[in-house]
Amino acid sequence: MNMADELELILPDERHEAAALEYRREHFAHGERELHGSALLDRADSYAGWLALVEGNRSETTVFPGWVPATTFFAVRKNDGRIIGMIDVRHRLNGFLRNYGGHIGYGVRPSERRRGYAAEMLRLALSYCSSLGLDRVMISCNADNEGSRRTILRRGGVLEREFRHSGGTVQIYWIILSDGNGA
Secondary structure (H helix, E strand, C coil): CCHHHCEEEECCCHHHHHHHHHHHHHHHHCCCCCCCCCCCHHHCCCHHHHHHHHHHCCCCCCCCCCCCCEEEEEEEECCCCCEEEEEEEECCCCHHHHHHHECEEEEECHHHCCCCHHHHHHHHHHHHHHHCCCCEEEEEEECCCHHHHHHHHHCCCEEEEEEEECCEEEEEEEEECCCCCCC
16 A cells, blocks of 8 residues: 555545445445445445444444444545445444454455555554553454455454354454554
8 A cells, every 4th residue: 555545534424325335336246245344334224324323333322232332434545535445443342242253343345455455444443442542452354364364463463262153263363552563
């Protein structure tokens, strides 16, 4: 990634509807039905409904039942405003997230992969995690996802454990924020 491809994390709003739906269509066109880090944009009946969900999820008092407060961002390329990816930062862990998902979920659109965007998205998200007062962050990936594993390691991830899930192996990593590894 070069400076012309610099990213910023932005909160979704009404202005992003067409771009967000195009982002979702690109994943679907590549046979991907799950949009990692999207807070279920892949399953949303409407953009307005999804937007209300992610806005509500930012607060402990309005978070969707059974979920934890989280902030969902679009990772947008500054030079052209294109949504490159999505990243969901969970403010704390519940039992499910502690065992499987972690604090951060993210994904990059298929046409923009292998360009260093995921590492930059994760760097920005880790900085946000620090602003929330977190000193360490749990993140998971499938063991066969070499790009995601390398991204996590590049940001200081330390493998804690592996387990079998849905026919594959999931790896759980921790990134310590207080010593500067991640952010």
